[in-house]
Amino acid sequence: MIVDGKQTRPIWLDADQKTVKVIDQRQLPHRFVVADLTSVDAVIHAIREMFVRGAPLIGVTGAYGVMIAAMKGDAAGDGPAFIRQECLRLKAARPTAVNLAWGVDRVLEKVMAAGTAADRIDVARNEAAAIAEEEAENCRRLGVHGADLITSVSREKNGATVNILTHCNAGWLACIEYGTATAPIYEAFNRGVDLHVWVDETRPLNQGARLTAWELGKHGVPHTVITDNAGGHLMQHGRVDMVIVGTDRSTHTGDVANKIGTYLKALAARDNGIPFYVALPSSTFDWTMTDGVKEIPIEERNPDEVRYIQGLADGRITRVLVPPESSPAADFAFDVTPARLVTGFVTERGVCGASEAEIHGLFPEF
Numbered sequence: 001m002i003v004d005g006k007q008t009r010p011i012w013l014d015a016d017q018k019t020v021k022v023i024d025q026r027q028l029p030h031r032f033v034v035a036d037l038t039s040v041d042a043v044i045h046a047i048r049e050m051f052v053r054g055a056p057l058i059g060v061t062g063a064y065g066v067m068i069a070a071m072k073g074d075a076a077g078d079g080p081a082f083i084r085q086e087c088l089r090l091k092a093a094r095p096t097a098v099n100l101a102w103g104v105d106r107v108l109e110k111v112m113a114a115g116t117a118a119d120r121i122d123v124a125r126n127e128a129a130a131i132a133e134e135e136a137e138n139c140r141r142l143g144v145h146g147a148d149l150i151t152s153v154s155r156e157k158n159g160a161t162v163n164i165l166t167h168c169n170a171g172w173l174a175c176i177e178y179g180t181a182t183a184p185i186y187e188a189f190n191r192g193v194d195l196h197v198w199v200d201e202t203r204p205l206n207q208g209a210r211l212t213a214w215e216l217g218k219h220g221v222p223h224t225v226i227t228d229n230a231g232g233h234l235m236q237h238g239r240v241d242m243v244i245v246g247t248d249r250s251t252h253t254g255d256v257a258n259k260i261g262t263y264l265k266a267l268a269a270r271d272n273g274i275p276f277y278v279a280l281p282s283s284t285f286d287w288t289m290t291d292g293v294k295e296i297p298i299e300e301r302n303p304d305e306v307r308y309i310q311g312l313a314d315g316r317i318t319r320v321l322v323p324p325e326s327s328p329a330a331d332f333a334f335d336v337t338p339a340r341l342v343t344g345f346v347t348e349r350g351v352c353g354a355s356e357a358e359i360h361g362l363f364p365e366f
């Protein structure tokens, strides 16, 4: 996307074709800092500590991690075994988003079929780049399908403002381009649809307030940051026309894991008769799991993320303690919204209902 006149992605390869560059998203919106990743440890650290985050982006970062593993392993002379071992470590960096394991395994498979050490590195680099381009294109396509949904709501409202609620950051920062939940929003906005986005702040790390608000502001999209608990109230008063969220892993039966709090939005949407859409590239479907609540691993993170809030004070990024020093806290990073609460999936191949039959109807090869 364009940031301050410059085409910008959250990840790219440096001119040396070895160094992986990423935006350090922990510092947005107050600082735009780029980090260099030159070791597998650095890649794992960047994923765990959330320099990079969002399902499609951690898939691409993991894919480039395999390229780095190939460079290191082949330098040490123990290529394939070393690369396999490093891939296990990469895949364990974060558990919920299925894209991480998907991206790592896709590159690993190609690497293992390559003949020489030099081939392994080239193949890994090319495959990681191919995944990045595919994810960008899939997000562009799903944006077109999702924008058609927004456009029809706009028509039903005779052109009055369409109010869309979103949770967390499922924007280009979480993907490569366009985003998942935001792709339909950007596309509809570019078509001239009058729209406004309610941005859940998304505690504890405030990806909505920090990242989605920043992205939408850079693109000129009207938006308002709200507390995570405001959505139900706004829905009761007719101030939300639709909800669009992303997902970190959706089962092929239609259950949706996404940032903690998504389930409560889906419940409130159902109670108020508001459509609840989930936007995703096909890389985010888990084709093996059938019961999301029971089977999807939910990441628990450092409770300090709940205890402290980060912001800008006197020009410096600062963290402040909120609860009593001695109070324990718990940090559940994701929840699962059952298929019965999902109106539809917006994918690169079109929109479908949240059922095994409809999902496999769009993706018969799985």
Ligand SMILES: CSC[C@@H](O)[C@@H](O)C(=O)COP(=O)(O)O
Pocket (backbone or CB within 6 Å): 053, 054, 055, 056, 097, 167, 168, 169, 170, 171, 174, 175, 179, 180, 181, 207, 245, 246, 247, 248, 258, 259, 333
């Ligand atoms: C663009 S994909 C959607 C999800 O990855 C997004 O909604 C989300 O929950 C990200 O969580 P995060 O913990 O910031 O990686």
